[in-house]
Amino acid sequence: xxxxxxxxxxxxxxxxxxxxxxxxxxxxxxxxxxxxxxxxxxxxxxxxxxxxxxxxxxxxxxxxxxxxxxxxxxxxxxxxxxxxxxxxxxxxxxxxxxxxxxxxxxxxxxxxxxxxxxxxxxxxxxxxxxxxxxxxxxxxxxxxxxxxxxxxxxxxxxxxxxxxxxxxxxxxxxxxxxxxxxxxxxxxxxxxx
Numbered sequence: 001x002x003x004x005x006x007x008x009x010x011x012x013x014x015x016x017x018x019x020x021x022x023x024x025x026x027x028x029x030x031x032x033x034x035x036x037x038x039x040x041x042x043x044x045x046x047x048x049x050x051x052x053x054x055x056x057x058x059x060x061x062x063x064x065x066x067x068x069x070x071x072x073x074x075x076x077x078x079x080x081x082x083x084x085x086x087x088x089x090x091x092x093x094x095x096x097x098x099x100x101x102x103x104x105x106x107x108x109x110x111x112x113x114x115x116x117x118x119x120x121x122x123x124x125x126x127x128x129x130x131x132x133x134x135x136x137x138x139x140x141x142x143x144x145x146x147x148x149x150x151x152x153x154x155x156x157x158x159x160x161x162x163x164x165x166x167x168x169x170x171x172x173x174x175x176x177x178x179x180x181x182x183x184x185x186x187x188x189x190x191x192x193x
Contacts, residue, residue, distance in 0.1 A: 016079040017043040023127050028082050035066050037121045042079065044126040046112075046174060047090050047105060049075040049098075049135040056157050057135065059098075060148040061168070067122055070147070072160065073168035077128075090131050098149075099140030102133040108181045109174065116169035130174050 014031040019041045034042055049057040057075040061068055078093035080086055090105040109130035116124045141149055152160075160167045161175050 014079060015081055017082055019043055019127055025082075031079060032066075035122055035124070037123060039123040039125040041125050041127065044077060044079050044128040045086055045090060045093075045131060046074050046077045046128055046170060047094065047102075047131040047133060048174075048178065049094070049100070049102060049133055051135055051151055053151075055151040055153055057098075057139070058150055058152050058157060058160070059141070059146045062143060062145050062147045064144060067124055068118060068168050071168050072166055072171075074171045074174065076145075077170075086129060087131075090133065094133070097142055097145040099137075099142070100135050101137040103136055105131040105133040107131050109177055112174060112177065114170050114173055124170070126170075128170065130178065132178075 015028045016031045016034055017025050018027045018029055018034075020026045021041065025043070029040070029042075034040060051057070058072055059075055060072045061070060063069045076093055076097045078089060078097070080089035084092075086107065087105050091102060094100050094102045107129050111127075112130050113127045114124070115126075118124075139149060158175060158179070161172050164172055
């Protein structure tokens, strides 16, 4: 069964939104066909979940993942389906990947974009708005998505950036930007999604 808002092109596959260099949608493609050595620019998102004590959820990607298997990263990532609002996609993916309910996601890095090349030559090439949210339920992670998880302090997460072989390249770029965004949030005119 397809979760609300997700589009499938074949049984079990998702559709991602392809983008031109300016970030304008130009079509869609089966998710299983877009991640390779010449990955086209597409729309994704990242989310960092926090608990009531201010700790952030760090997850280790399952070994069966196409990109960066076995690597520690932010709480979860995903791709909105064509026609799906980003905040709805974040809620959907939280349920799918971690089995959690989250508070209203807040987009804190609306213009984040990155390109990274894995050791096997697979490229990630995304415009990837970054969200934060509070986790409102216990974690029941899908083992096909997450092999391990832990709650860590922000200081521990910041230290993980110093280990580029152990954490995803997008998280390495996002964590310092999130700290800067937190400081800008008190500034009038701070832009969110």
